[in-house]
Amino acid sequence: MKNICVIGSGYVGLVTATCFSDLGNKVTTVDIDASKIQRLRDGIMPIYEPGLEELVERNVKADRLFFTTSYEEGLKDAEFVFICVGTPSAVDGEADLKYVRAAAETIATKMTEPLIIINKSTVPVGTGDW
Numbered sequence: 001m002k003n004i005c006v007i008g009s010g011y012v013g014l015v016t017a018t019c020f021s022d023l024g025n026k027v028t029t030v031d032i033d034a035s036k037i038q039r040l041r042d043g044i045m046p047i048y049e050p051g052l053e054e055l056v057e058r059n060v061k062a063d064r065l066f067f068t069t070s071y072e073e074g075l076k077d078a079e080f081v082f083i084c085v086g087t088p089s090a091v092d093g094e095a096d097l098k099y100v101r102a103a104a105e106t107i108a109t110k111m112t113e114p115l116i117i118i119n120k121s122t123v124p125v126g127t128g129d130w
Contacts, residue, residue, distance in 0.1 A: 001025055005078040007103045009036055009067065011047050012120050013084030018052060021059040028066040030074035040067045071110040081107055084120045095123060 002025045006017040009031040021027040031037050036046055043060075045053050059065035068074055075081065085099040100121050107117060119128070 003077045003079050005030060005074040005081045006084055007074070007081065007107070008084035008086070009040060009046065010084065010086060013082070014047060015049060015052065016082055016084055016120060017065060018055045018059060021065040022055050024064070026064055028068060028074040028078070030068055030071055032069060034069050037067045037069050071106050075107065075111050078115060080116045080118065082118045082120050087121050087123060097123060097127060100127070
């Protein structure tokens with residue numbers, strides 16, 4: 001069993017977290033939207049994907065899937081972190097990377113052990129060259 005943190009609970013993040021937890025891993029999903037986290041804790045899905053609600057419920061009950069607004073809580077004991085945040089189009093049509101950058105910078109300031117960080121957000125070539 002691996003300890004995994006997923007940043008973002010939109011479509012990509014929630015499906016990623018749920019699938020990894022269903023494979024037997026302990027997964028904590030972090031989102032800055034407190035109301036979304038509360039709805040997930042209450043079993044209310046923010047998206048529709050066939051079978052997702054049942055998988056979330058099963059893995060929450062099995063203590064493999066957790067939801068929080070706290071990076072510290074999400075990163076505690078994590079070996080892998082998946083960044084799954086939105087990259088909306090900016091006014092000029094370019095991808096707005098402010099959420100990816102904010103997630104990466106927050107991970108950097110909150111992590112206490114070395115981590116493997118995987119970016120699942122859609123970003124242009126060269127984004128990792130910050």
